[in-house]
Amino acid sequence: MNHSDLPSHFDLENRRLFLKRSGMGLGATALATVCSAHNAGATNALHFPAKAKRVIFLFMAGAPSQIDLFDDKPALVDQFNQPLPPSVSQGQRVTAMTKGKEQIVAPSMFKFSPQGQSGIAMSELLPHLGTVADELCIIKSLHTDAINHDPAKTLICTGSQIPGKASMGSWLSYGLGRMNENLPDFVVMSSAFWTGGTGNVQALYSRLWGSGFLPSKHQGVSFQPSGDPVLFLSNPEGVTASSRRRMLDLVAKLNQEHLQEIGDPEIQATISQQEMAFRMQSSVPELTDLTNEPKHVVDSYGPEVHKSGSFARNCLLARRMIERDIRFVQLFHRGWDHHVGLPKKLRGQAYDVDQPSAALLLDLKNRGLLEDTLVVFAGEFGRTTYCQGKLTRTDYGRDHHPRCFSVWMAGGGIKGGITYGQTDDFSYNIVEDPVHVRDLNATILHQLGIDHSRLTFPFKGLDQRLTGVEEARVVQGILA
Template identity: 80%
Template sequence: MHPIEQFQQLDNRRRFLRRSAMGLGSTAAASLLAQVQAGTADARTHFPAKAKRVIFLFMAGAPSQLDLFDEKPDLHRQFNKPLPASVSNGQRVTAMTKGKEQIVAPSMFTFAPRGQSGMRMSELLPHLGGVADDLCIIKSLNTDAINHDPAKTLFCTGSQIPGKASLGAWLSYGLGRMNQNLPDFVVLNSAFWTGGTGNVQALYSRLWGSGFLPSKHQGVSFQPSGDPVLFLSNPAGVTRESRQKMLHLVTKLNQQHLAEAGDPEIQTTIAQQEMAFRMQASVPELTDLSGEPEHILDMYGPEATKSGSFARNCLLARRMVERDVRFVQLFHRGWDHHVGLPKKIRGQAYDVDQPAAALIKDLKQRGLLDETLIVFGGEFGRTTYGQGQLQRDNYGRDHHPRCFSVWLAGGGVKGGMTYGETDEYSYNIINNPVHIRDLNATILHQLGLDNTKLSFPFRGLDQRLTGVEEAHVVKDILT
């Protein structure tokens, strides 16, 4: 047989298989839809969900757990003393402190009991202290990565290796869309404290990408100025009616191509073009804060009306979950404090403390907190030993993956509690360790998904958010 004929025969087989798979998929989807409409299926969950949506507040750069959440009052006695070798135990360190003496730098900030639970929190977080009874602080989180790029990638996608699907993409893939006029997964990048311009890493779209999943599941990044989504507005001279006619024609051509080629990405293109058209009406309404009452704006703080601020993005996140956006991820940079930590962390805390607390209160008063899971944390923690000029009120901290703190609220998580414990130096975990993959498994669980069953075949492996290693749902923190 001529090579061209062999290729054509092979191509026809591929098309047949694609069409068969798509036909079976369409049949299954139609059956599922009928069940949902009849009330006999719980969307696509593996078991009843406690939460419907997630707001992930990602503090890029890694906040210091010692100065915010993990109080070590006796550490003041160790100021300017070497960290005992029995504590560090030969742990891997970054190139910035490799071979250097590890000198203890206690936090200069005071902690106090907050709420009925008496949870002790830093003076840097007075507003979050006011909602302490809604918070669950995990003090025993740990990760595998010691540098920012792989650590952020691991937290957001379950792997240090770029190219995997992000958490929001997995939820979109596993659960489907709740709002037909807005994306399943929205990303908001926040401006950070103006005094913290040094040592800030870039953010990259793979942190909210779809990886090997169909591209319709990737996060949609909203812009702080101009069109919230790029090219949202029609060009001059193009009306909404003419745009609709153009879309109708393009959709017909794409459907013809889909019938011929059987490529599922063509179906994604059709769906995304139709979504983009609907977003031209839904997104401007979503991002228009002019109807928000003054007392709500005041609750989120003085930065709430500033474009791109964390406060404004928290308010937008509340408006998004009201409209059934499945996953909203806010990135706030500037937390990489190797030197001058006390001054810089004050500014960072100012950015996030009041808005994050307001988000909790706002969702709660609207009856949305119970079904919305909020997660707050960065890619790893900071060391108990100092960097840079070492004084009681001026120090920096290096990267520390062995233990760090995050907090959760709402979505079926117990409030007013801490989980896990670290040693007197906040260097090692004493009990109840929680790996990043355990946290991700817990987030999936609260939305009704079993991390061992949520998979996608790619390169000969059933890919999972939690990878091939065992991941445990942290059931002790759940209601």
């Protein structure tokens, strides 16, 4: 269903004086009804049967090199140190770091081998992920519009390069409503990059998990690697749980009176989030306490799982969140921006994510959760086949490349043990089955039972949606 009949947040704001002055007060009552509808989930009923209930999005911030991990191009060995043919580059846009410089081919130094019964070729850097290759759908033909990190991250996370739009997790919270009354429906965790890769790491920014024009209750809740998992979760010294309860009751009463007076939906969001914060004081410590996890399960995530803030630990926490019906969990792992010294740095990054990602899939599968949990592994764009920095057989860097890159998906009604799409012999252009990031987002929504074109929110005279106004399609060829 479309929701153009629902007043937007700013429309509601503009009607405050009318509601305040209406003698019968019917306007405020109707407005409160709209607010409660938002709490329940805007779609009310799914557009079609859902294959997935929850999503874990593993975001590799900085852009992993597809040509060194997933998109094997063995013939490039013969092209070492040769200029990239103009027939391949086709005068495409390049970054300022490459503009005016010769583009010299750098083949991957890493060996690929077939994995699983499906025989998917994967890099030697991913031995653990190779053991679950038959669960993976590797899309080799993803492409995006942005060539720089900031707009590319913003595009894949919110559907637009322009800041201010709602993130995917926020859209799902808005569209589908809450599954667990004691925990947020959208949680974000960021892990530290490996200790040897401290250079050239971009900051993350809250708009990647923000609610944009949607009510603020739908924004992601960021969990911290140390101290309270959520900021200000603990009561201040001298404040007991009972005194906090009395304070919240009084504040809620005052806010309800204010809501009835002016009908601002953000007041309703404030009330509900204050109540959620109170419940989280008991639910979050239980969620993040790993003492009752079986040792063999913890150990399966690798040695780094014992380090607070590591990607491995966050993967284990993500599984615990999924068990407790948190709908959307997004893990950010930085440090993938390898313009120079790629082989050494990529080894470190792969070490960080390989075993934990594989363990996450197996853990979900063993618990019967992978069937209705969609796991996505993606960066913001890909890497060039030509070199940056020093070039030898074992040392090179790669620039940004939006024209083609690889991601993988697993579970949630996605075919396992397949690849989709093809690139040319240089992993530079797509030659078969292109998939735009908007198509990826449309497909994720589809697996959750949502028609991307029908999940909308009115803002600035436009029915906004995650996939924007441009054409987007569900990638039918990867659906089980």
